[in-house]
Amino acid sequence: MAHTTSRRSSRLRAAGILALTTSVVLAGCSTSGDAPSADGEIEPATITFAASTFGDPGLGPRLQELIDEYNQSQDVVTIEPAAVPFPTFGQTVLTQMGGGEGPDLVRFDMPEFTSAADAGLLEPLDDQIDADSLDLQPGPDEYMSVDDTRYGVIFDTSNYVMYYNTTLIPTPPTDFDEFMATAKATTQGDVFGLAFRQTQAEENGVWQDIFNYVYGFGGEWSDGEELTLNKPENIEGLEAYQSLYDADVIPKGADAATFRKMFAQDKVGMELNNGGYLVATRGTNPELQFSVAPIPFPVRAQGAIMAPLVINANSEHKDAALDFMNWVLEPQQQTSLQEALGASSVATVTERSEEQLAETPFLPVYDELTNSSKPQIVLGFGPQTADIRKIVVTEVISALQGQKSMQEAMDDAQAEAEQLVG
């Protein structure tokens, strides 16, 4: 590994010297910097890398270390991290990119990734990434192509699992009936057996939560070509979600920030959440006794926050951005990145260190789910996911409010969404 890094570093250094010499000799004949220099070497550049996770108090400093490591490994390309807050990340970065600007490298979430790819805002990577030589995780990597063109590589995948408080629930449920029974048995006084999002104000969160119920009961939002919102399995999953809502085992009306604090204070027994929650929960209450298990639904398929790393098609330094991308895909960096990310997986298959496993013995639970996880988009309708999400969440909430049955709600959602996508 060190040999690879050293060789790469020498190449970059040589490129830097060459570029510097060339720029001195040809002073006054400057180019736009759009393309690599004539001999294909990388031009010196400072590029920006935007990710919402740079602003995460737990994760941000660890990712910064990775960036620092890259910047110190050579003296041609300098990466400047740009932390854009998660709630406005997609809107901010996509608006910039739509205006012909934006960061050079972006860590997107899947809905924004598919929208950007569809709009031609991302650099195609088929000829840039030697995917066959990398030991890529096949499950998440399947979603890195749009219309048979690769536009990204996985930066991190955060699978949804069942978090449970081991003080309140010593033995985790293994099927839905046990899940319901455990939630009911744990709900006493100001302690709730379960927590999930159920309000319009958290539309995106409700979508993420119901995703696990739909896919966990064998459903899917589409078959890739047609919408299948009212598929019987979807109704079954959503009725399971509603049965938990009606059973009064959740803190109704509480938003995610509230019930996550409750979980950290032994006030909530179980929660379905992704790997990123591990670091946050430990940060909130290091003394909390909890563990994770696969979501106990009939089918082993759950949502995941898949975050592709992409190159902005507007970037004037695509070669520099690509260099970082290739660097981060090297085995040593993948291991470092996975250690930094905690419970998330990275693009390639990596081994956890013994120290990490000693600190968090249940890490393999997350890892084993990586290839059965699904991105939280409507497959085949990625750019329209936000609109379909709004329709589905509104209809699900109307069913929760008792205005219609779940079957009627999803029939209405199907009709409205079909009209939307044409």
Next chain:
Amino acid sequence: MSADAAITARRRGRRKSPLGSRWTPYLFLLPAAAYIVLFQAIPLVQEAYLSFTRTNLLNPTRSTWIGLDNYVDIFTSSDFQQTLLTTLVYVLVCVIGAVGSGLVVALLLNSDFPGRGVARALVTVPWAAPGIATALIATWMLNAQYGIITQALRAIGIDVGASGILDNPQLALVAILATTIWQLFPFVAVVLLSALQSVPAELVEAAEMDGANRRWVFRVVTWQVIKPTVGLIALLMTIWSLRRFELIWLMTRGGPLGTTRTLVIDLYSQAFDSKQIGAAAAIGMVGILIALIVVVGSRFVQSAAERSTP
């Protein structure tokens, strides 16, 4: 030199000064005019143009002219009709509620009582609080499990539903209206208080000596003085309520089931969720048209009132 000659000489001298040029007023107006053209007129024209196109936020330079299609789409949509109705209800209740409660508070603060200075200072707190903080505090107070308002309502036997007030389609708009009025009434109270202080005391005294009761004094003296101020405040409240965003967005995002979705929420959602900035621009133009109707209508009412005044 005679006085006339001296004045003529001064006038000549003034004409020679660059500040005396007939272009001077235009020079002074130029910065304001440039600001209006750059930041209001040009964006308005661009918005009007956008509203006749199909334009995606991610490819704004590749728009397609579609004529009135965006307007046809929104006006034939039942969701948009509900949005318009919600907007009108929201604006009307906000204006009536804020002006009404502000007037009552102003009258109270204008009377003589111990601690009046402290009360006048305290009443401005809701207006001084940032909108985002107000929205977050209100959301917390209305929380279904722990919210103090929810608990109080339940304690006196009012059923707000298990999911709480903000997720109850019948109550969410009421909660948002109450929060908005709570935030707005201090501004109305402070402005009306200053108007009340300009009511001539001798007129009030004269009316009282003529045997008028307090209600009559208010009607024939006080109200006549403060009426123009109330009109202006009502106009401002209407415009502000039409474009209020952060409070509604943070409390409900237009839900549950679209019951709190106003024009600006719909506009934002079209532009940044659906990424259809052409359709969003059409919604924006409808909002501008409503604001124009309100402004022109209020000017018309004001002129008619002035003409009818002897």
